[in-house]
Amino acid sequence: MTTTVSNSQMDGAQALVKCLEAQGVEYIFGLSGGSAIPIFDALVTTGTSIQLILVRHEQGAAHMADGYARATGKPGVVLVTSGPGATNTITGIMTAHMDSVPMVVLTGQTITPMIGKDAFQEADVFGLTMPVVKHSYLLKDPNDIPRVVKEAFHIAATGRPGPVLMDLPKDVSSGAFKGDLNPPMNLPGYRPERDININEIKTIADALGRSVRPVILAGHGAMIAGASAAVQQLAETLNAPVTTTLLGKGVIPETHPLSLGMLGMHGTAYANKAVVECDLIMSIGSRFDDRIIGQASKFCRDAVRIHIDVDEAEINKMIHVHHACVGDAKAVVEELLKHVSRQDTDEWLRRIDGYRQKYPLRYGRQGGLKAQQILDELYKMTKGNIVVTTDVGQHQMWAAQFLRTVRPNDFISSGGAGTMGFGFPAAIGAQFGRPNDQVWTIVGDGGFQMTLCELATACVAKLPIKVLVLNNHYLGMVRQWQELFYDDRKSGVDLIGNPDFAKLADSYPGAKGFTLKRSADIRKILQRAMEYNDGPCVINAECEKTENVFPMIPAGRPLEDMLIDRPRTKLEKPTGST
Amino acid sequence: MTIQQSTHTLSVHVANRPGVLARVAQVFSRRGFNIESLVVSPAMDGKFSRMTIGLSGNPDGLEQIIKQVGKLVDVLTCVDHSDDSAVVRELALVKVRVGVEKRTEVLQIVEHFSCKTVDMTETSMIIMATGASEKVDAFVGMIRSFEVVELVRTGKVLMARGDQPT
Known part of the structure; x- marks a missing residue:
């Protein structure tokens, strides 16, 4: 049941929700906890039209907000609790910061008199996130909320975009609000626009x-x-x-x-x-x-x-x-x-x-199922008219090579940060933002396992996301480096213990699993996946295990040293970092 | 390989808000610049503060650091005054253990450097030295021939000359 609130009896959290509405927020990706309860409560008591998307892990919430932002150009919003809830978002905040993605992260915090005293679920989130945000706020007064929300969205979305964090102590979110809901911003040092010379x-x-x-x-x-x-x-x-x-x-x-x-x-x-x-x-x-x-x-x-x-x-x-x-x-x-x-x-x-x-992009046809061929066929079937998100690794590079992108904002990937586990939750955010587009996420078996708990989130919302797992049972990009530069000494790359991803998908209500083992079945399975729209589907594609990505320029080498194909001679260890 | 080091003095005009010092300091520490002196105090309008930062490091990275500090949301301006015509001053307090027998000698040095004695007891005095850093250095060098118990320096503050903004 919802109750109507008037300005005279609002608390900070209710004012916050009103301000988020004023910013045009459609979705909040989040997970609750003690110090965020007043804000979650305000999502009910204000009767807001903003939809809360309940995630299964806070990192997923941050990547969803990121995917939403990249797919729509509008800031994504995250709402989590203090301490571990907030620290779980840091990978996602860093990912957005590296790739200049507009995001507003709302974190609960312990009550102000307890800050700095090691209270339950207390963490110095303002300090912990400082290197990975465009800007951040620790609120002390409920009446500051409207100005800070306005500034946060403005900073996040203008100039070079980036994530902005608002740390909200519980006594601030539950304190009485007596301020102005639409005050002016106060950003004397922020000048995102300048005249072109x-x-x-x-x-x-x-x-x-x-x-x-x-x-x-x-x-x-x-x-x-x-x-x-x-x-x-x-x-x-x-x-x-x-x-x-x-x-x-x-x-x-x-x-x-x-x-x-x-x-x-x-x-x-x-x-x-x-x-x-x-x-x-x-x-x-x-x-x-x-x-x-x-x-x-x-x-x-x-x-x-x-x-x-x-x-x-x-x-x-x-x-x-x-x-x-x-x-x-x-x-x-x-x-x-x-x-x-x-x-x-x-x-x-x-x-x-x-x-x-x-030197066209190419791949060998002999041997097992080729990830490149699946992507090649996917491109031919869709003509690129899909939204694609990727995880990080070999599959990401093959997706970049073989899935040609024909429209802006259709290829979403963690570029700067290289965050494994990004692809699937980013696809969820993208699908919320672009409900009429077909969203595919191309993931590896390594990265998918980092955030696949969000299958539940996708099922609840019945999102028809197509998850293509290019499964080579390896952390493939590192294995490729070990093969090329470290005498093929495999260390920490063998993913024995993978689940059957198709069966795993079938165990979620509304999700469907497909298995792809032969290249002759590629089109048939992709077609079936495209036709399944009652919820997410997962295609477990059992790919050639030791396929490598080429061309390749060894890290730190000049572009002239590009390898078009697998080299015949032993290569020196790369001097560049990654 | 030897990395060329150089010293610089930056003046940073910032909004007077919590965390702004940490944000500025972080830009320097991430790039391996060592802050040698730092003065932060309210500017003319109490809503703003002025930071004067003395630092040393590889000059190659400095251009970018100045830009990175400048783009912080709470920073209005960040200007390198190393080569400018700017007035740079600092203040030092020096506590010297000195009895009656050597007091005159110490006072001669104090007078020479136009310093002031701001505290005096039977056994000690506190001397205040002000001026350009080089002058303060020279005074400290001289006074060290006596028994210096404590030495506190403010670090540099700076103002651009003439019509130039700081």
Whole structure:
């Protein structure tokens, strides 16, 4: 039963819910506990339209909010209790922080007089999360709640997005609210927008005008800014090829003739060769991550390097650039479009096409079931019109290679953090945000087991998510490194003890399991999965155990050292970190 | 390999809120910069504070650190004044164990460096030295020939000259 509350008798938690409604929040992903009870109670007493999605583990809540945010562009909201409830979200907060995802995390906290006294389920969440949030608050007064909510959503979603944490002591959430529900923000030090420097744009346009072998590198920043159309127009105007980062997949359709797909450690050979041979590289919203540049000192050494980024601190961080422009990717590219014209790049594009013919993405057909083939078939059946989330490892790279992304916000993956266990809960969040789209999550048998308890969450909401488990009974990417760089000494990678994932799915009410063992059955099983929409389904695909991901650039090596295929000679241990 | 070290003085204008010092300090510690001196006090308007940070480290990373501090939500500005024309001052209190027989000698040094004695007993005195850090260093060097019991320095505070904002 719900009771109506008027402003005069609200408590902090009820004011909080009102403020979340004002921010347009549709879903809260959370799990309750002692110090969060007033807030969970307010979700009932306010009669709010906000839906609470009860998770099975708080890490799942954070990844769901993350997946929701990436799929919709709107901040995801997490609500958990103090102490372990809050610390369980930290992996998810870090994941969102690394990939610039807008998120607001509400954590319960012990009552203010007990803070710092080792109270039951007390943790210094404000301190623990400080390195992985864009900003955070420890509230002391119920009347501050509306201003802090407003600021939190504003900070999370503007500029370079990121997670914002609100730590809410129980006496604050249950204390009487007598304040203003719509006060002004007070953020004197926060200036996410800045005027674009036209001179910088003109300098960049001049450089583009002198280039005959340009490459555009589009990253997540271009996606976040909604710059997809502008980037495509820029590429077409200049007649310049576009490669993307893992998180930039879909900024321009990967079916576009100027698309080179993903670059970097496991990127396409033609993207990497284009980057090696270009005379100009222009990043739009990427941060020149170490998995893209390989060895920083050798990356595009002789090319003109240009960086467009909303975050000034990214300029000259990984590589030194000749020209930079700080600003929103869409605004910068739209301005740049006024100053550029078609370049004579035909010979350059012909050369790249030669690489495309010579070094296509490929895989052997002999042996057992190939993960790549399943993904290849999935792409052909769906034409890319699905939302895909992935976990982290070999399957993630194969998904990036073989599932071409044709729309922005359709490929969701933990890029910077590389968080195993991300894929499935992120898919749940994405499905809530995009109820009319078909959502697939591509996971490995290792990562899926980290968060598969959320099958219950998906079942309760009857979400028709397709979970494709590319099961090789190994922590495959580490096994690949051990094979290539450590004389095939396997250490801690053998996942004996896996459950039968199909049977496991069948044991959840409303979920369905499928087993895929032969390549001849791929289409049939994928089709059945697409037709099952009463709840989540899990396809347990028993894949070739020792398949490797190629191309590969060993960590810390220059892009020139790319391995197209399994090397015949022993390789030195990589100098790069991962 | 020797890493080139250099010293810098940053002035950081921040909102006066809990946690802001921890956030700023974290940017430095994560990149291995050692904060050598730190002064935090309310700015002209009590809603804001001024931090003056003296530090040393590899200058390569400094540009990025300044930008990272600058982008913290509670930070209004972060400016490196190392090469600027700025007035830099600090204050030191030095407690010297000194009896009647050497008091005059100590007072000569105090006078030379335009210091002040702020406490005096039969057996000790506290001297206050102010000025540029180099001057304070020189004074401390001289006074060490006596029995220095305690030494407390504030660390640098700084203000840009003329029309330049700090």
